[in-house]
Amino acid sequence: xxxxxxxxxxxxxxxxxxxxVRGVEHMVGQMASxxxxxxxxxxxxxxxxxxxxxxxxxxxxxxxxxxxxxxxPDGQVVR
Amino acid sequence: MxxxxxxxxxxxxxxxxxALAYRPLGDYMAQIFTTGRHWRVEQGIYRLIxxxxxxxxxxxxxxxxxxxxxxxxxxxxxxFQRLQAHLLLxxxxxxxxxxxxxxxxxxxxxxxxxxxxxxxxxxxxxxQMAGLAVQNFGSAAVGxxxxxxxxxxxxxxxxxxxxxxxxxxxRAVFRLLVPIAAVFAVVLIAGGAVDNFSAGHxxxxxAGGHQAITGGPxxxxxxxxxxxxxGGGFYNANxxxxxxxxxxxxxxxxxxxxxxxxxxxPRTFGRMVGDARxxxxxxxxxxxxxxxxxxxxxxxxxxxxxxxxxxxxxAYEGKEVRLGIPASTLFTASTxxxxxxxxxxxxxxxxxxxxxxxMLNMMxxxxxxxxxxxxxxxxxxxxxxTVFVAGLMVGRTPEYLSKKLRAPEIKLASLYILTxxxxxxxxxxxxxxxxxxxxxxxxxxxxxxxxxxxxxxSASNNNGxxxxxxxVNTVWYNSALGVVMLLSRFVPMIFVLxxxxxxxxxxxxxxxxxxxxxxxxxxxGMLLGVVLIVVALTYFPAQALGPIAEGLH
Numbered sequence: 001x002x003x004x005x006x007x008x009x010x011x012x013x014x015x016x017x018x019x020x021v022r023g024v025e026h027m028v029g030q031m032a033s034x035x036x037x038x039x040x041x042x043x044x045x046x047x048x049x050x051x052x053x054x055x056x057x058x059x060x061x062x063x064x065x066x067x068x069x070x071x072x073p074d075g076q077v078v079r
Numbered sequence: 080m081x082x083x084x085x086x087x088x089x090x091x092x093x094x095x096x097x098a099l100a101y102r103p104l105g106d107y108m109a110q111i112f113t114t115g116r117h118w119r120v121e122q123g124i125y126r127l128i129x130x131x132x133x134x135x136x137x138x139x140x141x142x143x144x145x146x147x148x149x150x151x152x153x154x155x156x157x158x159f160q161r162l163q164a165h166l167l168l169x170x171x172x173x174x175x176x177x178x179x180x181x182x183x184x185x186x187x188x189x190x191x192x193x194x195x196x197x198x199x200x201x202x203x204x205x206x207q208m209a210g211l212a213v214q215n216f217g218s219a220a221v222g223x224x225x226x227x228x229x230x231x232x233x234x235x236x237x238x239x240x241x242x243x244x245x246x247x248x249x250r251a252v253f254r255l256l257v258p259i260a261a262v263f264a265v266v267l268i269a270g271g272a273v274d275n276f277s278a279g280h281x282x283x284x285x286a287g288g289h290q291a292i293t294g295g296p297x298x299x300x301x302x303x304x305x306x307x308x309x310g311g312g313f314y315n316a317n318x319x320x321x322x323x324x325x326x327x328x329x330x331x332x333x334x335x336x337x338x339x340x341x342x343x344x345p346r347t348f349g350r351m352v353g354d355a356r357x358x359x360x361x362x363x364x365x366x367x368x369x370x371x372x373x374x375x376x377x378x379x380x381x382x383x384x385x386x387x388x389x390x391x392x393x394a395y396e397g398k399e400v401r402l403g404i405p406a407s408t409l410f411t412a413s414t415x416x417x418x419x420x421x422x423x424x425x426x427x428x429x430x431x432x433x434x435x436x437x438m439l440n441m442m443x444x445x446x447x448x449x450x451x452x453x454x455x456x457x458x459x460x461x462x463x464x465t466v467f468v469a470g471l472m473v474g475r476t477p478e479y480l481s482k483k484l485r486a487p488e489i490k491l492a493s494l495y496i497l498t499x500x501x502x503x504x505x506x507x508x509x510x511x512x513x514x515x516x517x518x519x520x521x522x523x524x525x526x527x528x529x530x531x532x533x534x535x536x537s538a539s540n541n542n543g544x545x546x547x548x549x550x551v552n553t554v555w556y557n558s559a560l561g562v563v564m565l566l567s568r569f570v571p572m573i574f575v576l577x578x579x580x581x582x583x584x585x586x587x588x589x590x591x592x593x594x595x596x597x598x599x600x601x602x603x604g605m606l607l608g609v610v611l612i613v614v615a616l617t618y619f620p621a622q623a624l625g626p627i628a629e630g631l632h
Binding site: 002003005006007009010011013014016017018020021024025027028030031032 | 138139142143146149150153154157161177178180181184185239485486487490491558561562565566569570573574577580581584
């Protein structure tokens with residue numbers, strides 16, 4: 001088998017895994033969304049317990065808004 | 080000193096060293112992955128690769144970063160081997176053939192280090208150092224960062240952030256693996272392991288034959304080979320070669336290295352979840368399985384009933400006389416219970432039950448203590464299953480570390496448990512069923528089946544040790560085992576990180592009277608039971624046709 005075949009095989013295996021990621025993401029995302037829906041309206045959430053409140057002055061999020069799983073874009077500082 | 084006394088002494092020193100390292104190393108690893116401070120050299124790396132080190136990633140982004148890093152690593156290592164003839168320090172070796180290069184690239188990137196080649200007659204020094212050894216660091220770090228992300232899933236609430244893959248990776252390599260490997264490379268050199276750029280010496284043997292003795296940067300690769308639970312040897316004989324593992328002292332150092340991170344990670348886990356007792360419970364399960372395995376293999380190798388073994392007093396075939404039986408069995412149990420796969424004796428020459436236990440060690444999912452990171456996330460998945468089963472039996476609320484275990488968590492844990500056995504058994508079945516591949520099996524009957532079963536068990540559990548007696552350097556075996564190694568490494572990681580994301584999205588629930596305590600002996604016993612039952616039910620038929628049938632014959 002040639003180099004092209006093995007490179008294609010490698011990419012195909014990782015492509016299959018990317019599909020698995022999509023499937024798991026869908027399953028976990030559904031559950032996370034339902035958990036958010038379950039939470040009472042007006043509840044404030046911190047992205048991380050150690051990061052302080054993600055609402056309030058300077059956060060760009062009005063107090064009382066729900067800040068949850070789906071609302072945070074990549075790059076949010078939570079460390 | 081008798082061999083038995085030497086064995087007890089070595090085991091005692093090893094346990095003492097591991098116990099002494101548990102707290103400081105575990106605490107240090109927890110500090111590495113929780114501190115907000117970046118080293119200056121790390122900041123330079125982040126700037127170079129364009130990463131915002133202070134930004135955490137959602138778990139799918141973390142996962143995609145991991146997969147992207149890995150696919151690029153596979154392709155780079157593949158190309159590196161194929162172009163070897165044009166590189167420096169190639170020692171005149173041609174490029175590695177395509178199927179073998181694919182197998183080796185998949186093997187080293189997945190922390191398996193299965194080798195269908197002889198290092199000293201296939202790989203030049205540059206490929207060994209800048210290709211294979213680099214992956215020894217990278218693949219070990221990838222395992223560690225996945226378990227750290229899972230632990231964050233337990234500790235964080237109402238978020239889908241599990242950390243920053245690139246930050247975790249860089250820290251695992253530069254703060255943990257490189258410093259320890261550098262120190263122990265010097266220790267191994269002091270113990271007699273070679274480390275040079277020699278292209279080899281032609282010597283005339285006592286019998287008048289001619290032999291080329293290849294040198295190379297061996298000790299520096301040996302340290303990370305064991306520390307990162309990689310296992311790929313510089314030489315074909317691996318740690319049975321006197322240049323890699325010259326004497327009982329280096330042998331003990333190597334066993335310590337391949338166990339130390341995985342045995343200390345439960346401390347990291349306990350520290351990060353804020354309850355050291357959780358770490359003690361996990362490490363207790365690991366230690367019980369490890370002791371049982373060492374005792375079992377030592378028993379069968381010390382008292383095998385074949386004619387040669389009876390004459391020698393123990394099963395010496397395939398073992399190094401300079402190391403002896405106890406040092407061999409200690410190494411065999413430790414290397415198959417981690418994802419190391421380095422060997423200091425020929426596993427194909429183990430007694431049937433001794434070899435069966437080595438295989439069983441891998442079939443357990445390598446959780447005692449397992450590979451760097453992969454061992455801990457493997458046992459945590461089983462802990463999740465245990466809590467769920469306990470909840471079903473006694474009506475307890477299925478909660479683990481303040482997180483409820485609902486349908487998605489159990490589905491992900493179950494998929495994790497099923498992935499590896501499926502790859503082992505389907506792969507073995509295909510190899511046996513394909514007429515063209517049966518010729519690769521050197522031995523007839525149950526031992527032949529054991530050789531194939533061992534190969535797919537080793538590849539699927541990212542161990543990398545070989546039973547031998549199987550000609551795996553064929554296009555089919557190189558391709559099939561390469562694909563199996565990739566799937567068995569990364570598909571379970573997908574489920575682990577999915578579980579981390581699912582747990583992190585939950586709100587922590589306070590423990591109640593209905594919560595099962597997961598730090599008590601009862602839970603340790605239940606977890607042990609689940610480990611053994613899950614494995615026994617899955618693999619017993621295959622084991623019965625292989626090593627058990629051979630042993631009872």
